[in-house]
Amino acid sequence: MSQMPKIFIDGEYGTTGLGIRQRLETLPVQVCSIPVEQRHDMKVRLDMMAQVDLVVLCLPDDASRESVAAIQSLSGHRPKILDASTAFRTHPDWVYGFAELQYGHDEKIKAAPLVANPGCYSSGAIALLHPLVEAGIIAKDYPLTINAVSGYSGGGKQMIASYEVEKNAPPFMLYGLNLQHKHLPEIVHYAGLSREPIFVPSVGNFAQGMIVSIPLHMDTLSNDVDVSDITLCLKHHYETSKFVRFMKDKPAKLAGDMLAYTDQMELHVHTNDRKDMVVLTAIFDNLGKGASGAAIQNIRLMLGV
Numbered sequence: 079m080s081q082m083p084k085i086f087i088d089g090e091y092g093t094t095g096l097g098i099r100q101r102l103e104t105l106p107v108q109v110c111s112i113p114v115e116q117r118h119d120m121k122v123r124l125d126m127m128a129q130v131d132l133v134v135l136c137l138p139d140d141a142s143r144e145s146v147a148a149i150q151s152l153s154g155h156r157p158k159i160l161d162a163s164t165a166f167r168t169h170p171d172w173v174y175g176f177a178e179l180q181y182g183h184d185e186k187i188k189a190a191p192l193v194a195n196p197g198c199y200s201s202g203a204i205a206l207l208h209p210l211v212e213a214g215i216i217a218k219d220y221p222l223t224i225n226a227v228s229g230y231s232g233g234g235k236q237m238i239a240s241y242e243v244e245k246n247a248p249p250f251m252l253y254g255l256n257l258q259h260k261h262l263p264e265i266v267h268y269a270g271l272s273r274e275p276i277f278v279p280s281v282g283n284f285a286q287g288m289i290v291s292i293p294l295h296m297d298t299l300s301n302d303v304d305v306s307d308i309t310l311c312l313k314h315h316y317e318t319s320k321f322v323r324f325m326k327d328k329p330a331k332l333a334g335d336m337l338a339y340t341d342q343m344e345l346h347v348h349t350n351d352r353k354d355m356v357v358l359t360a361i362f363d364n365l366g367k368g369a370s371g372a373a374i375q376n377i378r379l380m381l382g383v
């Protein structure tokens with residue numbers, strides 16, 4: 079029997095790390111761990127990294143950069159790296175871990191030594207925008223607005239504690255109102271935009287789940303585009319996708335936690351009777367297809383399991 083591939087999760091005791099470790103239980107891989115009290119010890123971590131096939135980084139950005147530099151300083155065997163942070167998502171040496179981006183992108187993830195797991199909001203925005211921009215339905219310089227709501231687990235251990243332990247967090251809040259959210263560079267890059275969207279994220283008093291929504295006035299798109307062009311483009315793009323589904327129905331209500339605790343993403347195109355307004359929506363779990371679920375999809379591709 080051939081040996082199972084070995085994985086080390088650097089940051090395995092954090093929110094994203096735990097989600098990935100749980101999901102790995104059902105895969106034919108060997109998860110190599112270090113004791114929780116040694117989680118900040120670079121020597122212990124690097125010794126482990128030198129022995130595994132894949133390192134999954136679930137750390138803050140600066141700590142991720144430090145781990146990547148340490149791995150790249152190894153003189154012998156170097157593991158593949160999947161990074162969950164924002165640090166390398168638009169770096170030219172890294173492959174963006176959104177397998178559904180375009181035909182053949184999963185093959186790029188399979189072959190890559192360095193893969194960046196997408197941001198949660200970015201996954202929804204790019205899933206909706208990339209096919210439409212590529213098809214010329216939305217112009218690259220279209221003045222987009224992206225609204226989104228996340229479950230509070232998106233804010234990591236600190237935000238979870240403020241909702242569940244300290245109980246001093248608001249039931250709903252807009253944030254990122256300096257309009258420079260950390261996901262904007264990857265959204266611009268992988269949606270193929272030349273103009274930065276206005277992005278308004280928010281958090282609600284529910285643990286897991288996410289809705290990303292993008293309003294469009296049809297008369298501001300090119301003259302010959304109608305709602306059916308949008309629906310057909312998205313339907314066609316995701317026809318064979320296992321995790322991203324185009325939905326034909328147009329529900330008048332969507333709950334933020336509808337797909338919580340799943341690794342699925344559902345896309346809808348909502349319109350009015352006149353068909354002169356559209357809202358594109360992506361619903362998923364910020365910790366599922368928005369984080370650990372996407373990571374598992376990438377791990378399977380990177381290790382061939």
Ligand SMILES: NC(=O)C1=CN([C@@H]2O[C@H](COP(=O)(O)OP(=O)(O)OC[C@H]3O[C@@H](n4cnc5c(N)ncnc54)[C@H](OP(=O)(O)O)[C@@H]3O)[C@@H](O)[C@H]2O)C=CC1
Nearest residue numbers: 089091092093094136137138141162163196234235368369
């Ligand atoms: N789409 C995605 O893939 C998502 C990615 N993320 C990203 O994943 C990363 C982790 O986020 P999240 O799990 O929410 O964060 P958490 O705060 O829940 O967990 C971070 C973990 O990393 C540890 N850690 C922090 N600094 C260091 C360091 N210098 N060396 C070693 N270990 C360290 C922490 O230890 P301690 O307990 O001591 O703090 C903790 O165990 C972030 O970059 C975040 O942006 C998050 C959500 C979605």
Ligand SMILES: CC(=O)N[C@@H](CCC(=O)OP(=O)(O)O)C(=O)O
Nearest residue numbers: 163164196197198228232233281
């Ligand atoms: C609710 C909340 O605070 N969300 C985080 C995004 C989640 C996250 O950690 O982003 P990545 O997927 O890029 O790692 C934020 O807005 O910074």
